[in-house]
Amino acid sequence: MASRLNNDYCVILAGGKGRRLWPCSRAEKPKQFIDFFGFGRTQLQQTFDRIVQILPREHIFINTNELYVDLVKEQLPGISDDHIMAEPIHRNTAPSVAWACHRIAHICPDANLLVTPSDQAVNNERAFFQNIEEGFEFVQNNDGLLTLGVKPTRPEPGYGYIQLGDEATHDIYKVKSFTEKPEREFAKMFLESGEFYWNTGVFLARTSYLRECFYRFLPSILRVFDREHADWTIAEENEFIRENFPSYPNISIDYGILEKSEHVFVLKGDFGWADLGTWHSIYEAMRKSETDNVVIDSEVMLDDARNNVIKLPKGKLAVINGLDGYIVAEQDNVLLICRKEDSSSLVRKYVNEVQIQKGDKYV
Structure with a gap:
């Protein structure tokens, strides 16, 4: 078990503009860098605080935009520069995950990777940690991409949904289908069926398998990157990104990889989750008067x-x-x-x- 833990890594996605929480989330300081609820910690800091309880600090990477590097350094002063992956232009999550997969795989060829957004609430951290441990164990021993789903508590049209297929092992199922932000009537049907779980946007995979998926479904991203890479320094790698990142497709990891792969699984999580990306989801997630x-x-x-x-x-x-x-x-x-x-x-x-x-x- 100890040797496996040495192979576990995480990238926190913190490069979004956060426009759905405008005007409190602004271009110069998006939601992930704001202490939105007055807790004394920003959403990025809370996410990092959570992950550093289960992974070494040096195994955690932050993906962001060049505009926000100073904010990341200010809010996470313990993070070294080579663990901040700053993109020159806003793209969706597929290029971000591809770059993280590339860098981490060159550090540790046998790495298992946890990908998590920076704007989520987790009410039961003990249950979350247990689910992440189960997830790492599964991807270590199986070719596949493992998403974390949570049982819906309301017909929320602002979330993505995962339909459960056949059970692969305890609480882990093959994914039958993905549905992104359904109409409210469909969301009600999903809730009543019991077959659908909310897609948290958190997923795990072995980097070697994830690279195979990128090569197959989005070859324009990783294949050129890996072909050019020799024994670059971090500075040389960053320069390559600045020159080539604008040419990468603006596509999400869900649409670009997860929805196309045959070997996608979902772990039924139970850790009190909420997406804090929209006003409506914040309203639904918080205690009311x-x-x-x-x-x-x-x-x-x-x-x-x-x-x-x-x-x-x-x-x-x-x-x-x-x-x-x-x-x-x-x-x-x-x-x-x-x-x-x-x-x-x-x-x-x-x-x-x-x-x-x-x-x-x-x-």
Whole structure:
């Protein structure tokens, strides 16, 4: 067991723009670098704090954008420069995971890799650690990609869903299908069927097997990279990324690899999970008042107001009357008041329109 643990690595994905939590998440400082809930630690720091309990610090890598390197160094001062993988341009998760797989495989050819987003809540860390241990053990001994799923508690259209197939071993099943952000009626059907689990975006694989998948399904990313690589220094590798990363496809690891591979499995997790990437998911995940409002680290006076989520800057007071089912969020020079029900799509729309009509200073 000890020898296997020496082969376990993790990459934390922390390069996203976080636009679905605008205006609190902004281009210069996205959600993963914000102490959003007033806990004293940002989402990135909380994710790192969790992973460092089960893996050595030197086995944890941070994938981010060049714009955020200083934020990563400020918030995780113990991370060495060669463990911060900074991309020159925003791409989706497939190129990010490919680069992490490449670097870690050259450090440890027998590495097992845990990939995790930086914007999730885990309520039961003991159960999470146990699931990760089971996951590492499985991918060490099996050719396959292992996702972590959690049983849905509501018909959430903002999440991805995994349909369970045949059982492979205890609590691990073949994946029958993936569905990304279904309509609410389909989400209700998924919940009632009992066959579908939420896709947490956390997955594990042996780097050797993951590389085979990239070679097969997205050869434009890793194959050129590996062919060019000899005994580069980290600086030379980073320079190669700066020159070539913009040419890589803008595609998610789910769509580019997981949905195409025949050997994909899901582990049924039970660790109290929530995606903290949207206003609606935050509302659903957090404890509510008697009037079903969620007030996030803010000073408010509410009168005849229900089902709202409210996030204000320090030093501001809001007096709210008559609102039902809204987001009220303010940060710097932007105040957003938006229907909560449709917020996931509306916030993206508003960010794009604001950027076009008003400029980058509001984004």
